[in-house]
Amino acid sequence: MVRLPFGLILLTAAACCTAVADEIPLPPLRPFPYADRSTSANAPAAESLTSEPSECRKRLELLAEITPIPLVKGPGACGGDDMVRLDAVRLDDRRRISVMPPPMLRCSMAAALADWIRDDVAPSVSALGATLRSVDNFGDYECRGRNRIAGAKLSEHGKGNAIDIRGFALDNGRTVKLTDVTVSVDFRTALRTSACARFTTVLGPGSDGFHNNHIHLDLAERHNGYRICEWDVNTPAAQSSSAAAASVPLPMPKPEALRLQPASPSKL
Numbered sequence: 084m085v086r087l088p089f090g091l092i093l094l095t096a097a098a099c100c101t102a103v104a105d106e107i108p109l110p111p112l113r114p115f116p117y118a119d120r121s122t123s124a125n126a127p128a129a130e131s132l133t134s135e136p137s138e139c140r141k142r143l144e145l146l147a148e149i150t151p152i153p154l155v156k157g158p159g160a161c162g163g164d165d166m167v168r169l170d171a172v173r174l175d176d177r178r179r180i181s182v183m184p185p186p187m188l189r190c191s192m193a194a195a196l197a198d199w200i201r202d203d204v205a206p207s208v209s210a211l212g213a214t215l216r217s218v219d220n221f222g223d224y225e226c227r228g229r230n231r232i233a234g235a236k237l238s239e240h241g242k243g244n245a246i247d248i249r250g251f252a253l254d255n256g257r258t259v260k261l262t263d264v265t266v267s268v269d270f271r272t273a274l275r276t277s278a279c280a281r282f283t284t285v286l287g288p289g290s291d292g293f294h295n296n297h298i299h300l301d302l303a304e305r306h307n308g309y310r311i312c313e314w315d316v317n318t319p320a321a322q323s324s325s326a327a328a329a330s331v332p333l334p335m336p337k338p339e340a341l342r343l344q345p346a347s348p349s350k351l
């Protein structure tokens with residue numbers, strides 16, 4: 084036993100003989116896994132890991148590199164069980180597509196994202212003559228209301244059921260942004276089509292003004308399987324002048340789910 088000048092007692096033989104640095108009191112352990120991005124009010128209560136791997140998690144482990152996350156509970160209705168951190172997706176040729184930074188999502192959402200990356204994004208990037216390297220995650224789990232308004236309806240982000248994607252990094256060093264009007268229209272149209280088939284909410288440019296630089300994807304459940312697909316694949320000409328903008332077809336009428344809240348366009 085070694086008594087240090089400031090009264091700290093090291094009880095193990097191993098601890099007694101290590102470097103001086105070990106004698107410095109360590110900071111408190113950070114809550115796993117996302118202490119750096121959590122405020123105290125937003126920090127999930129980390130409890131035990133979901134005991135039995137769900138069928139979703141078992142399947143996802145075959146397609147991706149994931150880290151199971153301790154049960155996320157609260158504050159309020161935030162959180163959920165069967166959450167994972169999606170570190171990377173594996174393609175059939177074993178290439179590793181990282182998601183940067185790795186998102187924290189409930190398993191069903193992570194699996195939908197992994198399927199989209201494997202079956203739609205990677206082939207679409209290949210059609211450009213490039214190779215997909217990573218996915219640019221702009222936002223995942225976060226306990227907040229829509230549009231970041233306290234008291235507003237809970238965002239799907241607060242349930243780990245949503246992700247915001249800006250674009251992709253390619254092996255050639257280039258990046259492609261999904262909202263960049265100079266990126267191939269066919270490429271963006273194909274990804275819009277596939278995203279709207281896989282996710283129940285897709286919001287991009289033209290939706291509500293909060294999604295001009297990224298695409299929001301979620302698996303919100305609605306009555307009668309109602310889906311929202313609002314992502315205008317704009318072209319440089321469409322943005323070049325108001326006259327040109329006026330010539331493009333009007334967007335489809337807002338779905339009822341959004342029309343019911345016209346006064347507060349929401350960043351979902």
Ligand SMILES: [Zn+2]
Nearest residue numbers: 246247299351
């Ligand atoms: Zn979002």
